[in-house]
Amino acid sequence: MTEMGVFLKVRIRGAVEALSPLHVGAPSSTSPLERDNPVVKDGLGRPYIPGSSLKGALRSRVESILRGLGGPNAACDVLDTGCVDKRTAEEFTRNPAATLPKLIGQLCPVCRAFGSPWFASPLRFGDLYPEGPVRLETRTGVAIDRDRLTAASRRLFTLEVVPVGTTFRLDIRGERVDGQSLGLLWLALREFESDGFLGGGRSRGLGRVRIKDLNCEGLRNLTDLRLNLVDPAYWPQVAAEDLDQLAYNGLGPEEGEGRV
Numbered sequence: 211m212t213e214m215g216v217f218l219k220v221r222i223r224g225a226v227e228a229l230s231p232l233h234v235g236a237p238s239s240t241s242p243l244e245r246d247n248p249v250v251k252d253g254l255g256r257p258y259i260p261g262s263s264l265k266g267a268l269r270s271r272v273e274s275i276l277r278g279l280g281g282p283n284a285a286c287d288v289l290d291t292g293c294v295d296k297r298t299a300e301e302f303t304r305n306p307a308a309t310l311p312k313l314i315g316q317l318c319p320v321c322r323a324f325g326s327p328w329f330a331s332p333l334r335f336g337d338l339y340p341e342g343p344v345r346l347e348t349r350t351g352v353a354i355d356r357d358r359l360t361a362a363s364r365r366l367f368t369l370e371v372v373p374v375g376t377t378f379r380l381d382i383r384g385e386r387v388d389g390q391s392l393g394l395l396w397l398a399l400r401e402f403e404s405d406g407f408l409g410g411g412r413s414r415g416l417g418r419v420r421i422k423d424l425n426c427e428g429l430r431n432l433t434d435l436r437l438n439l440v441d442p443a444y445w446p447q448v449a450a451e452d453l454d455q456l457a458y459n460g461l462g463p464e465e466g467e468g469r470v
């Protein structure tokens with residue numbers, strides 16, 4: 211079990227399985243008005259899921275859970291004001307070493323685990339490569355030009371997808387990870403063990419995934435991560451019963467022994 215103030219080195223491996231066709235596009239080709247929308251590929255032409263995509267998806271799931279339990283302030287909106295006040299941010303820019311403890315004290319749990327403009331996440335999500343060769347498929351649809359909204363402006367487009375059943379290898383490493391962040395990571399992974407979404411086209415039925423076959427180096431078992439989630443010291447804005455429920459619902463005490 212990890213105590214407050216103890217930092218751990220962890221490595222979590224597992225797999226992400228596509229439960230529906232998956233379209234994780236390159237950033238330059240996400241517009242549905244583009245005629246062709248390829249999936250992101252490496253220099254050898256292999257499709258992959260950028261680690262940042264998985265990280266972002268896990269982050270947004272835990273943000274909504276925390277806000278649901280602890281109110282809107284339980285997780286900040288990094289795109290809006292964020293959790294670090296302007297003065298601290300300015301101090302930090304001038305003198306990072308001296309201001310870091312103050313800045314960490316202001317970070318919301320989600321920014322501390324997954325990073326913010328001011329603070330690098332202690333968790334590194336490697337890019338996820340498929341296990342074995344993948345035969346890519348295409349989906350065809352009709353895009354309507356929002357500027358004109360006329361039938362004449364309808365255009366066919368194709369979306370390249372990774373087929374159902376493709377499995378990608380997951381690899382998350384953490385250096386000096388605090389207990390609160392580990393608890394949040396555990397919650398995110400557990401959520402995605404049943405069901406999650408990645409990439410685009412969710413309204414078209416694309417992007418359903420699940421995380422499976424998790425194992426963790428650096429911790430004895432699942433309970434070590436879970437205990438961080440139920441420690442009320444980490445979660446002052448969330449009621450202890452809610453944390454208990456979150457941590458123990460649907461999991462027997464023996465489940466996950468040796469796993470995350």
Ligand SMILES: [Zn+2]
Nearest residue numbers: 286293318321
């Ligand atoms: Zn924050």
